[in-house]
Amino acid sequence: MSDRPLPDELRWIRAAPEGEAEGPGPWIEVAEGQGDDLIHLRETSDPATVVTTTRTKWEAFVKGVLAGEFDHFAEIEAESDTGGHTGGHPGSGTGGGSDTGSDAEGPAARPEAP
Template identity: 40%
Template structure:
């Protein structure tokens, strides 16, 4: 029997009901991403690619996408 996927979301997610956020999980060494309000669509990536993206976010490379 497969182990259920445990999803994690940020404590800083948008609204009070937590539906405005991205959730992450790890399964078989892959990182899974989904939106809380549409959990049926899952994007799979590697830990290295997610790390590069997070470093870009921390460096402000994507600020123009949320400052609209």
């Protein structure tokens, strides 16, 4: 976490199941710092508590999610008839956020600037 005040102009992107971004949540929201190479995360149920990390660490995390390294945290049924579990990612139809993109260099890793 950072003790520095957050910039007022942060654009928070809500990660919620497709079509549920306006639902009750609570959801995770992500914002990109402008010019400071930082990524900020918060829960909609407690927006005053913000976790801040570096872009490098965020990109490593996103790549891990896309590679399935965290699938065991979610119980998302595969849409195919393989009978296994799979982790969802934007564009897969099994989860995602209000923003789209499936590669670590896309919007999931780098939220758009306002």
